Amino acid sequence: xxxxxxxxxxxxxxxxxxxxxxxxxxxxxxxxxxxxxxxxxxxxxxxxxxxxxxxxxxxxxxxxxxxxxxxxxxxxxxxxxxxxxxxxxxxxxxxxxxxxxxxxxxxxxxxx
Numbered sequence: 001x002x003x004x005x006x007x008x009x010x011x012x013x014x015x016x017x018x019x020x021x022x023x024x025x026x027x028x029x030x031x032x033x034x035x036x037x038x039x040x041x042x043x044x045x046x047x048x049x050x051x052x053x054x055x056x057x058x059x060x061x062x063x064x065x066x067x068x069x070x071x072x073x074x075x076x077x078x079x080x081x082x083x084x085x086x087x088x089x090x091x092x093x094x095x096x097x098x099x100x101x102x103x104x105x106x107x108x109x110x111x112x
Contacts, residue, residue, distance in 0.1 A: 018066070019090065023049055023053060024060070024061060027042065027061060028061070028067075028087060028094060029098075030045050031067060031081060032083055032088070032091050036070075036082045037082075038081070039058075039081070042054060065087075066083070066084060067081050067082065068082050070082070
């Protein structure tokens with residue numbers, strides 16, 4: 001979702017334009033929980049995400065300065081991702097989302 005400042009002045013709409021969708025929150029959670037991660041680690045830790053989607057979401061999060069992409073010029077190439085200070089400001093929201101999910105998700109046989 002793209003933020004259109006002239007169309008809506010709602011702060012929730014702005015926030016959703018930055019971190020909307022199911023993948024960005026999961027990426028932010030994984031980086032918060034694990035610290036610095038490489039692309040392959042993120043891919044392996046987020047079931048169902050495609051390479052194209054992960055790449056796109058990482059670029060968007062980097063453009064919003066929520067994550068830092070650190071590229072090392074070596075062979076083989078190495079790229080690491082981590083949260084920025086701005087990205088860390090979303091962690092209390094993420095923790096509340098996790099708490100809400102724990103309290104409200106349906107219990108299945110897998111959970112027992």
